[in-house]
Amino acid sequence: MKSKSLVSIEQCTKEDILRILDNARKFEENPNRKLLEGKVAATLFFEPSTRTRLSFETAVNRLGGRVIGFQDASTTSSSKGETLKDTILMVSNYVDLIIMRHYLEGAARYASEVTNIPIINAGDGANQHPSQTMLDLYSIRKTQGKLEDLTITMVGDLKYGRTVHSLIVGMSHFNPTFHFVAPDELKMPDEQKNFCDQHGIKYYEHSDFTEDIINQSDILYMTRVQRERFTDLEEYERVKNVYILKNSMLEGSRDNLRILHPLPRVNEIAYDVDDNPKAYYIQQARNGLFARQAIICEVLGIEI
Amino acid sequence: MSMIENNKELQVAAIENGTVIDHIPPHQLFKVAALLELDKMKNNTITIANNLPSNKFGSKGMIKISDKFFDDTEINRIALVAPNVILNVIRNYEVVEKKQVSLPDEIVGLVKCNNPKCITNNEPMQTRFEVVDREAGTLKCHYCERKVKKDDIVIE
Numbered sequence: 001m002k003s004k005s006l007v008s009i010e011q012c013t014k015e016d017i018l019r020i021l022d023n024a025r026k027f028e029e030n031p032n033r034k035l036l037e038g039k040v041a042a043t044l045f046f047e048p049s050t051r052t053r054l055s056f057e058t059a060v061n062r063l064g065g066r067v068i069g070f071q072d073a074s075t076t077s078s079s080k081g082e083t084l085k086d087t088i089l090m091v092s093n094y095v096d097l098i099i100m101r102h103y104l105e106g107a108a109r110y111a112s113e114v115t116n117i118p119i120i121n122a123g124d125g126a127n128q129h130p131s132q133t134m135l136d137l138y139s140i141r142k143t144q145g146k147l148e149d150l151t152i153t154m155v156g157d158l159k160y161g162r163t164v165h166s167l168i169v170g171m172s173h174f175n176p177t178f179h180f181v182a183p184d185e186l187k188m189p190d191e192q193k194n195f196c197d198q199h200g201i202k203y204y205e206h207s208d209f210t211e212d213i214i215n216q217s218d219i220l221y222m223t224r225v226q227r228e229r230f231t232d233l234e235e236y237e238r239v240k241n242v243y244i245l246k247n248s249m250l251e252g253s254r255d256n257l258r259i260l261h262p263l264p265r266v267n268e269i270a271y272d273v274d275d276n277p278k279a280y281y282i283q284q285a286r287n288g289l290f291a292r293q294a295i296i297c298e299v300l301g302i303e304i
Numbered sequence: 305m306s307m308i309e310n311n312k313e314l315q316v317a318a319i320e321n322g323t324v325i326d327h328i329p330p331h332q333l334f335k336v337a338a339l340l341e342l343d344k345m346k347n348n349t350i351t352i353a354n355n356l357p358s359n360k361f362g363s364k365g366m367i368k369i370s371d372k373f374f375d376d377t378e379i380n381r382i383a384l385v386a387p388n389v390i391l392n393v394i395r396n397y398e399v400v401e402k403k404q405v406s407l408p409d410e411i412v413g414l415v416k417c418n419n420p421k422c423i424t425n426n427e428p429m430q431t432r433f434e435v436v437d438r439e440a441g442t443l444k445c446h447y448c449e450r451k452v453k454k455d456d457i458v459i460e
């Protein structure tokens with residue numbers, strides 16, 4: 001990687017991605033490796049996210065490192081008006097690595113510019129969340145045996161969903177074909193479609209979520225359709241049940257199809273899908289641990 | 305001095321040495337003035353004219369600043385809002401050079417990010433924008449990655 005911080009998936013080359021995924025596989029084989037012995041990592045969660053924080057803290061612990069930090073900015077000096085810069089510089093005195101989540105967009109990039117300590121972005125507002133993308137890529141590679149030439153169907157909120165935007169960037173090195181399935185109000189933005197055009201990536205847009213599309217797919221990437229995203233609540237009422245995946249819709253699907261979801265889900269995947277062996281969203285979350293272990297070693301320049 | 309001479313003086317306001325910025329789109333004139341930080345110049349005579357007839361564009365604005373010569377980084381800022389302006393460098397009442405402006409690759413400071421949730425609007429720091437589309441004048445915030453179109457550019 002160009003920088004030793006991981007702020008955005010866009011900074012990763014194809015080789016970077018493949019190296020991190022290879023290392024993640026080693027951690028899946030054996031997650032307990034004392035590679036961070038004597039090192040301290042800070043988890044600075046200016047915005048709470050229990051799921052992401054536990055995953056990162058487990059990653060540090062299984063690597064033999066120690067963790068300091070906070071999980072709610074209201075109890076820290078930033079609520080007293082301290083600048084982000086000062087908080088980052090203060091913590092930089094103590095630790096070898098900073099893992100941070102912030103409600104402001106661009107916070108992680110700015111932090112990476114003010115300190116020499118590596119920063120891992122664990123989410124900056126609606127902007128970037130590269131460890132989520134890395135675990136999605138890991139899950140896709142693991143279930144399909146490859147990343148090249150796959151057909152990926154993204155369903156739900158494609159307008160605001162940062163995970164799908166980042167996944168397009170992450171997959172762009174591997175000749176994917178995308179199907180974008182979304183209600184009109186939540187369609188994939190032009191920026192992402194232009195990105196696909198510039199990179200010669202095939203994509204098809206649909207407003208109906210049909211078995212015909214599912215049956216062509218290797219990966220079904222479901223996302224949450226949130227009520228608060230709609231300006232027209234009648235439109236929400238009309239579409240909210242259209243983008244729900246039910247087990248009966250999977251009957252004609254490919255054997256290798258796997259269903260992913262960044263979690264938490266609300267109702268966009270019916271519970272009868274959970275027992276289908278093609279449901280992969282729970283294991284997907286578990287892969288986050290291995291992907292994060294690999295990312296931590298990457299930014300610290302630790303060979304595995 | 306007669307009334308006629310007085311009017312003439314007002315219209316011409318020729319400068320001995322300095323810079324005349326011509327062909328400014330009238331609706332961008334005050335943005336150009338802000339970008340050049342004219343309000344901070346205390347020792348220069350500044351003449352601002354707007355809605356002057358123009359053969360090329362119908363109407364135009366013009367700014368004359370005496371005893372001021374801009375370097376390229378200073379002047380290229382205005383390419384943001386007025387890409388077709390012509391810069392006349394005046395020495396001893398003569399136009400000695402005509403320059404066109406061109407957008408730099410990166411703009412540090414000056415432009416405000418339009419995203420209220422951007423770190424740059426919540427921290428004492430300089431903004432940074434990449435010029436992603438020279439033709440359309442589109443910028444991209446280096447921090448929050450939000451794009452700003454030319455007409456939506458707000459000067460800090």
Ligand SMILES: [Zn+2]
Pocket residue numbers: 106417418419422423424445446447448449450
């Ligand atoms: Zn911004």
